[in-house]
Amino acid sequence: MVAETSVKIKKLMKEPVQNKRSLAWFKLTEFVVRGEKERALGIYRLLALSIDNKAFAQQLEGDLLLAFDDPVAEEKYLTAAQLYLETQQPAIASAICEHLINLISESSDSQEIKKNKLAEILAKVAQIDQNLADKLTPRQHSG
Numbered sequence: 001m002v003a004e005t006s007v008k009i010k011k012l013m014k015e016p017v018q019n020k021r022s023l024a025w026f027k028l029t030e031f032v033v034r035g036e037k038e039r040a041l042g043i044y045r046l047l048a049l050s051i052d053n054k055a056f057a058q059q060l061e062g063d064l065l066l067a068f069d070d071p072v073a074e075e076k077y078l079t080a081a082q083l084y085l086e087t088q089q090p091a092i093a094s095a096i097c098e099h100l101i102n103l104i105s106e107s108s109d110s111q112e113i114k115k116n117k118l119a120e121i122l123a124k125v126a127q128i129d130q131n132l133a134d135k136l137t138p139r140q141h142s143g
Contacts, residue, residue: 021050028064037068055083059096066103074100074121082128086135097125 024047031040044064051057062076077100084093104117 021047032064032067035068037070040064040068055080055087055089055092058083062096074103074117078121078124078128081125082131085128085132097121 024043028040028043028047031037031043041064044061048057048061051060058076058080062073062080065073065076077096081093081096084090084096100121101118104114104121107114107117109117
């Protein structure tokens, strides 16, 4: 009986947290739709504290910044891709890089700017790949 009551109390204590989180996601959506960037970012930062997956949190922040045409979104996406690679999720990392390339290709920038942005993104992806390879390759000691 005591254990059963304890479980019920714990469940009741979690409900308000879940309700607050649901309300926060709703408010985040509302702020994005209304174009209120700072308020949206404020709510996102609170929500991000409850997201256990750092890569997903970075990807979500990139999505949020992209909704406001903020160029920092590209950096958030690259960070997410790197984190996904580090956690052995290359398919998601690849999809994010592909998304970035499509965003640049579809932008209204001149061809020269697009080429420069693509070259910059690909260079960063190559650096991420090299850093990961360095971490995975056993060090050889000279004797």
